[in-house]
Amino acid sequence: MIELVSRDRCVSCDICVKVCPTQVFDPGLDGVPVIARQEDCQTCFMCEAYCPADALYVAPDADHPVQVEESALIAAGKLGKYRASLGWGTGRVSTAQQDDSYRILALSERLAPKKAAAASHPSAPA
Secondary structure, three states: OEEEEOOOOOOOOOHHHHHOOOOOEEOOOOOOOEEOOHHHOOOOOHHHHHOOOOOEEEOOOOOOOOOOOHHHHHHOOOOOHHHHHHOOOOOOOOOHHHOOOHHHHHHHHHHHHHHHHHHHOOOOOO
């Protein structure tokens, strides 16, 4: 669940407001987005992934809010950690090559022509 928007790191781009599928954020009057509907957060990490300033922290617990201290998150390297683990951002290396889930798509593409052929030529009834 979204727990923190760092006022010190936020660059007022409103990307988090735009990418949130459940519209958890409202644009802030001072440019810093406000967590307006925390209970609607689906813990999808989209806001944290797209934040160019690593100013957001999404806690993995999706059931209820947890208390966090920004200084403790920074000291533990957790502020923006999800984005870093994806390899997104200047000076980071993409981790997409380490993810083998693409193999599932390749397999389904190889099987699709076989399924289509089988559907167009059903076997004779027994």
